[in-house]
Amino acid sequence: MLGKYGGLGAQSTSISSILAVEADGTFDVQTSTSSRLVIDIQGYYTRDPQGVAAGGFVPLNGARIADTRSGLAVPAGELTDDASVDIRVAGVGGVPADASAVVVSLTTVNTTQAQGILTPYPAGQSRPRNSLHYAKNLNTTVQAQVRVGTGGKITVHNAGATAHLVVDVQGYFTATPAGGGSMFTPAAGRIFDSRYSQALTADETRKIQIAGKADMPEMDMGIVAAVLTLTSTGISSGSGRAVAWAGGATQPPTTSLSLGTGLRSNTITLPLGPDGTINLKNGGPEGDYIIDLQGWYAEFESDADLGFSSTQEIEDHLADGSVCTEDDPSDPDSPVICVREAPVPEGEPAEVPSDQVIGVDSEGIANLDIDDTEEPSGWQDESELYDGEESAGDGVGETSSTTAEGAGVEAAPTAVTSSEAAVTPSTARSGGLKEIKAPSWCERTMLQTRFETCQIKDFTIKMYLRVNGRDVYQGTAYGKTTAYSYMAWNSPAFIHQAGFVVTRKTGGYALKVDGAFLCTGKCTDKSGGFGSRAVSVGTTIYGVGGVNPSVDWGARATVGTHWSFKVSGASSLSSVAFLSASTFNVRCDNARKGTTKKGCVMPSYVPTLFYSANGYPAFANHVRQALTSRLPSTLTRTTDDDLRKKNYKASCPGGLTRPSGYSCDEYPFASTYQGAAAGGALRVFPNCKLPTVSRSGAGYSRCMIPVSQNSGAGGVLGNFYVQNRIHDGDRFRVQVGG
Numbered sequence: 001m002l003g004k005y006g007g008l009g010a011q012s013t014s015i016s017s018i019l020a021v022e023a024d025g026t027f028d029v030q031t032s033t034s035s036r037l038v039i040d041i042q043g044y045y046t047r048d049p050q051g052v053a054a055g056g057f058v059p060l061n062g063a064r065i066a067d068t069r070s071g072l073a074v075p076a077g078e079l080t081d082d083a084s085v086d087i088r089v090a091g092v093g094g095v096p097a098d099a100s101a102v103v104v105s106l107t108t109v110n111t112t113q114a115q116g117i118l119t120p121y122p123a124g125q126s127r128p129r130n131s132l133h134y135a136k137n138l139n140t141t142v143q144a145q146v147r148v149g150t151g152g153k154i155t156v157h158n159a160g161a162t163a164h165l166v167v168d169v170q171g172y173f174t175a176t177p178a179g180g181g182s183m184f185t186p187a188a189g190r191i192f193d194s195r196y197s198q199a200l201t202a203d204e205t206r207k208i209q210i211a212g213k214a215d216m217p218e219m220d221m222g223i224v225a226a227v228l229t230l231t232s233t234g235i236s237s238g239s240g241r242a243v244a245w246a247g248g249a250t251q252p253p254t255t256s257l258s259l260g261t262g263l264r265s266n267t268i269t270l271p272l273g274p275d276g277t278i279n280l281k282n283g284g285p286e287g288d289y290i291i292d293l294q295g296w297y298a299e300f301e302s303d304a305d306l307g308f309s310s311t312q313e314i315e316d317h318l319a320d321g322s323v324c325t326e327d328d329p330s331d332p333d334s335p336v337i338c339v340r341e342a343p344v345p346e347g348e349p350a351e352v353p354s355d356q357v358i359g360v361d362s363e364g365i366a367n368l369d370i371d372d373t374e375e376p377s378g379w380q381d382e383s384e385l386y387d388g389e390e391s392a393g394d395g396v397g398e399t400s401s402t403t404a405e406g407a408g409v410e411a412a413p414t415a416v417t418s419s420e421a422a423v424t425p426s427t428a429r430s431g432g433l434k435e436i437k438a439p440s441w442c443e444r445t446m447l448q449t450r451f452e453t454c455q456i457k458d459f460t461i462k463m464y465l466r467v468n469g470r471d472v473y474q475g476t477a478y479g480k481t482t483a484y485s486y487m488a489w490n491s492p493a494f495i496h497q498a499g500f501v502v503t504r505k506t507g508g509y510a511l512k513v514d515g516a517f518l519c520t521g522k523c524t525d526k527s528g529g530f531g532s533r534a535v536s537v538g539t540t541i542y543g544v545g546g547v548n549p550s551v552d553w554g555a556r557a558t559v560g561t562h563w564s565f566k567v568s569g570a571s572s573l574s575s576v577a578f579l580s581a582s583t584f585n586v587r588c589d590n591a592r593k594g595t596t597k598k599g600c601v602m603p604s605y606v607p608t609l610f611y612s613a614n615g616y617p618a619f620a621n622h623v624r625q626a627l628t629s630r631l632p633s634t635l636t637r638t639t640d641d642d643l644r645k646k647n648y649k650a651s652c653p654g655g656l657t658r659p660s661g662y663s664c665d666e667y668p669f670a671s672t673y674q675g676a677a678a679g680g681a682l683r684v685f686p687n688c689k690l691p692t693v694s695r696s697g698a699g700y701s702r703c704m705i706p707v708s709q710n711s712g713a714g715g716v717l718g719n720f721y722v723q724n725r726i727h728d729g730d731r732f733r734v735q736v737g738g
Contacts, residue, residue, distance in 0.1 A: 012115060012133040016042070016143045016267045018227050018294050020186035040130040042145050043101075045184050054100035055174030056181020057297050059225035059271035061245055062252030063093030066167040069109065079158035079165055086123050087167055090152025098179075099148055099172040103269050106156065107141040107255050108134040109164040116161030118142075122149025127157055136161065139239065139258035143170070143267040168254035170269045171225065182224045182297035187604075189214025189731075190636070191228070192291040196673040197643070199234060200282035200289060207247055211276025213729050214293045215603045217558035217585065219276045221521050222299035226272060229292040230257050231265040232284075240284020247273025251281065259284035267294065435497055435542035438484045450607045450724050453485045461567055461577050463509055475507020481579065482540075483563070485602075487586065489723045492598035493548045494586060496528070498563040500579075501540040511535035514566040517545035522557040522588075535567075549588035551598055556589030556727070559600075589725060599725050606634070607724045608733040611713065618705040619665060619713040624736045625685040626667040626701045633735070635672040637721065639728040647675025651682075651702050659689050662704040669717065676700035 019027045029037065066073045066087045073092070074085050089104070091097040106118055118132040134140035146154045156165060174181040191213045200206055210226050212218045232242060242257040249271075257266045259282075272278060280289060441447055442454035458480050464471040479502040487494035500513055513535055517528030528545030535541070549559050565579040587603040613620040627633050638644060652664035668674040676682075680699030684690045688703035726732055 013135050013140060014132045014142050015229075015265050016132075016145075017229070018045075018184065018186060018267070020188075020295075038131075042130065043147075055177045055179040056183055057103075057171055057173050057225070058181050059171040059269060059297065060094045060169060061249050061271060062243075062254040063169050064166070064253050065089060065093040065104075065169050066165070068164045069166070074165075078162045079156075080162050082157075082159055084155055084157040085165065086151075086153045086155050088151070088153050089146075089169060089172075090148050093169040095169060095172045096174075097152060098175040099152075100175050101145060101147045101173040102154065103143065103145050103170045103172070104154070105141055105143050105168040105170055105255065105266070105268070106132065107139060107166040107168070107258060109139050109166070110134060110136060110161055112161050112163070113137055114161040116163055117159045118165075119157040119159075120144045120146045121155055121157075122147045123153035123155045124150030127155070134161075134163070138260055139241075141241075141255050141258040141266050143269065166255065168252075171271075182222075182299050184227070184295055184297050186295040187215055187293050189216075189293045190290070191216075191293050191729075192289065193673070194288045195234070195290070196636075196675075196678040199286050200280070201286045202282065202284065205251075205279055205281040207277050207279055208291065209275075209277050210272055210291075210293075212556070215585075215587075216293055216296055217298075217521070218556070219272065219274065221558050221560070223276065223296055224271060224299060225269060225297040226278075227267065227269045227294040227296065229265055229290075229294060230268050230280075231263065231290040231292070232257060232259050233263050233288050233290065235259060235261055235285050235287040237261060238285040240282075242283060242289070243281045244268055244270055244278050246271040247275055247277030247279055249273065249279075251279065259287070269297075435499070435544050438482050438497075438499070442482065442484065448602050448605050450601050450605050451487050451489070453483075453602055455483050457481050457483075459579060463507065463511075463569065474509050475505060477502050477505040477511060477535075477567075479503050481565070485561070485586065487600040487602075489599045489601065489725055490597045491600060493546060494559075494588070494600045496545040496547065496561040496563065498543045498545075498565075499540045500543075500565055502535050502537050505537060509569055512568055513541060514568075515541075515543040516564050516566075517543060518562045519545070519547045520560040520562070522550045523547045523559045523561075528563075549598065549600065551588050551590040556587060558603075559586050559588055561586070587725075589727070601725045603730070606731045606733055607720075607726075608735050609717065609720045610735050610737060611716070612737050616709040616713045618703075619709045620736045622665055622685065622688065622701070622703040622705060623667055623734065626683075627734070627736070629683055629685075629701070630696050631667060631699065631701060632674055634731055634733050635668050635674050636731050637671060637726050637728060638673050638675075639671075643673075643675070643677060644670045646677040647672075650676035651700050656690075656702075659704060661707055662689060663707045663710045665703050665705045665710050665713075667701050667703075671717070671721075 021027055029039075031037070064072065066085075068074055068077060068079060068085070070076065074087060079085060089095055089102045090099050095102055104120070106120065108116060108118065110116060113136050115136045116134050118134065119127055119130055120132070121128050121130070132142050132144065134142070148154065156167070158165070191210060192208050194200060194206075210216065210228070211223055216226065217223060228244075230242065230244060238260075240259040241255045242259055243251060243254060244256040245252055245254075256268045256270075257264055270278060280291075282289070438454050438456075439452065442456055444456050444458070446453065446455040448454070458478070461477045461479075463474045463477065465474050479500070481501075482497075482499035484497045484499075485495065486497075496517070496519075498515070500515070502511065505511075511534075512532045514532050515528075515530045528543055530541075530543060533541050543563055545561060545563065547559060547561060549557065551557050566576065567579060568576040585603070586600050588598060588600040590598045611620050611623060613624075647670035648666060651666035651670065656664055658664060666676060668676075670676070678698075678700075681695040681697065682693055682699060683695035683701045684693040685701065685703060686692055688705075690702065690704060720726070720732070724732070
């Protein structure tokens with residue numbers, strides 16, 4: 001997606017983004033100011049690596065392939081208004097000659113007082129309306145994904161201004177799926193923000209961990225590249241360029257972001273080092289950088305790994321002479337359909353209506369084994385008392401009740417506490433798993449908590465019979481799949497349950513269904529799957545998969561699970577449909593301080609820490625006023641002890657006078673990246689036994705509250721961290737009730 005917004009002093013500037021699309025084909029856009037927005041589409045991704053004409057993505061460390069300033073690969077000289085230039089991309093900069101598309105970074109060097117527009121498109125084709133707007137009297141860098149055109153070239157058209165053009169290549173797409181490459185998974189989350197640590201000085205190069213952050217999997221899940229939004233801010237004067245490249249690789253002669261005063265952003269796509277890192281060099285004045293995740297590319301999983309078969313593999317596998325094809329290669333949800341010759345039935349068969357095709361849509365789930373013998377109470381490893389007192393954000397105190405009288409954490413799902421779900425490691429290994437009822441909140445929209453994910457999806461299967469070379473329509477089966485995954489904070493295993501039910505069908509044929517279950521990543525002892533089962537209308541057929549993650553001490557990993565169903569005729573019916581149950585990633589770890597138990601969570605869900613004014617009135621009043629003053633309600637945990645100490649001492653220095661029986665409380669909590677060391681203005685509210693300081697916006701607050709409330713609220717926070725397995729970099733929300 002190409003977005004145009006009124007940035008850089010109300011100039012029209014562009015940024016590209018790769019966005020996930022909702023089930024209804026939409027996505028949301030939010031602006032922080034009043035803006036006029038133009039959105040252009042560059043392309044799309046399908047769910048099936050075999051369902052597209054072009055192949056997967058191959059990242060490059062970066063190479064400069066054209067520069068009008070020096071005449072590199074193009075005529076030297078600025079591009080004038082309404083001028084175009086052809087740039088060879090195939091066979092240069094690491095891009096093979098048969099590449100189908102390229103990811104390029106376009107930098108304009110504009111010294112005029114006019115804004116301009118770039119339009120990149122395949123050479124030899126008509127120019128589209130897609131446009132990239134660049135600012136006046138500035139250098140602007142923006143990413144584009146462009147299909148390769150005639151002669152292995154792309155064309156870039158310029159309009160509105162006179163500017164130099166610099167083109168860097170970041171990667172390419174292979175010609176076909178057989179050519180390899182990687183698949184894209186969309187995501188969202190903040191990975192890095194130097195405003196909460198330390199700005200990058202001029203010419204500084206900083207190594208930044210990408211894999212394993214913001215819900216992105218670790219490198220052992222086949223990660224090859226990340227798509228990131230790189231933003232610079234806090235530069236008061238001057239200009240320059242930022243360069244990002246894979247950890248352990250040589251710095252390329254490219255530009256990732258043109259620097260200047262104000263806020264600058266660009267999308268970058270780059271490979272990661274073996275340890276999941278990138279290098280970021282600040283080639284300008286001292287300033288801050290923010291990195292947000294748009295998604296990642298991972299290696300293609302084979303059809304066998306996914307529990308699917310390609311058309312050829314199905315044809316080779318079936319010994320009954322079936323012929324298999326994709327119903328609609330352009331539709332990512334279209335199934336593989338297999339039909340075979342059958343005897344001519346009595347009577348004249350009706351021909352297949354041209355508008356009747358098989359349309360299959362299904363969703364399945366991931367991940368249990370519960371050990372409730374370990375309680376979080378008494379876990380004190382992360383507590384550190386500063387100046388003889390404990391703030392609510394600095395560690396873990398005594399266990400706190402989750403009743404309305406105190407403050408609480410999100411309860412474990414009811415499925416986890418039910419007798420049917422009390423799965424042990426031995427039953428998970430032996431396959432002795434029993435299905436349970438999905439929660440009442442399970443809907444056709446994917447919903448989740450920290451420990452559960454559920455979704456219902458409808459499907460329609462229209463069945464055919466091959467008679468004398470013709471497909472004869474036999475009837476339609478309507479139904480739904482239920483995908484339900486559940487786990488526990490102190491459980492070394494988890495459950496992925498999928499249900500299949502035909503709710504109604506027309507025609508007199510009989511159906512059968514086979515189920516296959518697979519886990520990917522660091523997992524062992526998977527169980528589940530079933531052979532052919534007869535389908536009865538209204539009866540749900542369940543598949544229950546148990547997974548025992550293999551996570552080393554002190555480590556964490558992402559585990560994926562997958563269900564697939566094969567639906568076919570029980571006798572002479574010729575159609576075969578393969579329904580996919582999508583994978584939901586679960587994060588399992590053995591890395592928590594103070595516990596020897598493994599545990600698993602849904603990392604994309606942001607849990608809420610709730611405090612009640614009935615239990616801790618002074619503490620709750622402080623936090624409520626802090627939130628009212630525009631301090632953030634969504635925080636990001638840090639486990640860096642040095643940073644926690646800095647945060648606490650910045651908000652509650654030792655020189656403050658503590659009334660008898662009172663201690664200093666701070667917000668945001670010292671155990672978060674938003675703590676006082678991140679900077680901003682101090683505010684102190686009435687009734688805090690300190691001189692009142694009125695402020696709004698970024699910053700922090702302090703308040704003197706009773707020691708017992710400060711300690712108790714700190715204990716609640718610690719238990720919340722434990723029971724929700726909140727790691728460094730994990731986000732959570734803070735809420736105060738009555």
